[in-house]
Amino acid sequence: MKITFIIPHADLSGGIRVIAIYAERLKKRGHDVLIVSAPKPLSTLKQQAKSVLKGKGWIPYNDDEPSHFDNSIVPLKVLERYRPITDTDVPDADVVIATWWETAAWVAQLSPCKGAKAYFMQDYGAPGQELEQIVPTWSLPLHIITIAQWLNNLITEYCGNIPVTLVPNAVDFDLFYASPRSKQPNPTIGFNYRLLESKGTDIALKAIKLASQSVANLQVIGFGSESPSEPLPPNITYHYRPSNSQLREIYAACDAWIFSSRREGYGLPILEAMVCRTPVIATPAGVAPELLEQGGGILVKPEDPTDMAAAIQTICQLSEADWKMMSDLAYGTAVGYTWEDATDRFEAGLHTAIDRQRSGDFSPSKTAITSKR
Template identity: 50%
Template sequence: MCFIYLKSAVFIVSLPLPQPTLIQQFRSLLRGRGWLSAPKTQKSHFDKVDVESRVIETNRPITDLDVPDADIVMPTWWETAERAAKLSPRKGTKVYFLQHYEAFDYVPKGRVEATCRLPMHKIAVAQWLADIARNEYGDLSVSLVPPTVDTKQFYDPQSRAKQPRGKQLVPTVGMYYTTTPWKGCDIALKAFSIAAKKIPNLRLVAFGCGHDGPLAHLLPEGTEYNKEATQDQLKEFYSKCDAWLFSSRSEGFGLPILEAMACGTPVIGTPAGAAPELLAGGGGILVKPEDPEDMAKAIEQICQLSDAEWRAMSETALETVRNYTWEDATNLLEAAFYTALERQAQLTNKT
């Protein structure tokens, strides 16, 4: 949860890492694994950001005493939306940041839906989320603020050396490897297997989420795989590919699409998150959901392009990122905050 001041100051309040429950401790003891230790401090997204933050000492309700008075208070998850709704008006106009439709199988759907009906101005990161807020919850004033990527972090290293990039000498596609079902790793692997029968020298590169997992043996022989790539290494993986496979079944937005495009790599993507909008301009190919064969056809299509045709698609992918900068995104976000303040002022005047 973050608290935004219009004087350009940001204050972030977050909860600590979850502690093992008593039931989890007993199960661990019964299985002979001993007493579970408290989770160690992990790296945070805010470690290198010059932003004041506070971690609440326990996983308890957040109260007015925990947060400063502000212009805007912005919850970023359905549970924090519940907590923000109980804060006094002094803590700021409430703005709900929708990064996904969070009625997942493992959360209480009714409570999630209730937060979507809260009288908070909504900011959606993708059109499909804005459509849900409008069509299913009757909110006709949703601000669409898509994220973008840092082109100082994601770029084609060859372009910085003034060496225009062309197709790979060996046809190569890439993917993010994870065992999380909704990421669709199985779809991408099946698509690669189908395409490889028609492109015998087709190569796969992948990076993962820090562990091999039970599906590691499914990676084709010869795959270049880094199970724990650093953020600085990601551009190297994207830039080795003629196409990047985005196979998610569900996404809030889908930042890997923009990360790959910023490196000049066309994307073959399922219609999850913002993929329909991002790929509409021709910087990749949108394929059918749950259809490895359609993704395999797209792999063949890109691999069969001439070098000139591939460079044109690559340039289109780059333009998709160049045409929407961090400045554009921050301007939209600031405009959304002002819209929220104006709506709150109108509501206050009516009462």
């Protein structure tokens, strides 16, 4: 197949990372794959004003930042400026895939010769992607592919029983792995540092501060693609933009991994930590409830650093045998999610989009149902 992905802009976000994985895997299967992207948009006046009021100054524009498509085998075409993508920007293809609510509207306007229209929908709630903006896009004449059952349920709540392909994320066992091990000599936990409010870094940091008062010599390892906005506590070692091999070592060096998101489409770090045999302490965001239901970690209350700190203390104080049992359960859960299986399902979703176009199934869409919540 000739496949075109339409992305808002290339960066180091988790959603773009998943798109890059599928693009490369489809390319390796013999498909002709192209990524078409707008450049990074300029900050709005509201965003600039907010930054200035917080004392952070004017937000500089930098479109030369790294992305998950750097050194990729899949070609990336970037427009000259941020604007809607039109017919002249994309080649004729078998399928064209929107990956963001704005790109869904762009793809819906493309000519049929640009390909059957699919919509890879991974999340909502990020800045610039609020629910009231994204719900109308679910009623566009695009075949939706989504990553989690809770998102599928949300689509059904607003739009009724429209066809959706469910493709859970997975983990790359060539990149993330670890041999069975014992607990660390000093209790060690890890977390992903993100500046977005929805990622709950503030919850993790408060929990770490509380846990440090009850867990002697608690060591913390953090990583992220952003520089911390404030100095981190002295017991936190921070890794800025680690490589995959470094990230694997970080996961495997921890007795527990903290997942503190308030909202999350999926939560890929949960799987990556678990396949590195690290139990996870998670808020009930994304797929955390279903991934932890087998006992590979502890699910904590949302917005509750005290509960998270108690979970940190619980895991750090487990006996060697009990910790290893939890570690084995985490690993056993994660190995059930492979990118090979996920790519099979994603590819099948693209064929469904093609079949629906050929059968005329993309008739004028139903109007989105108004939620009662």
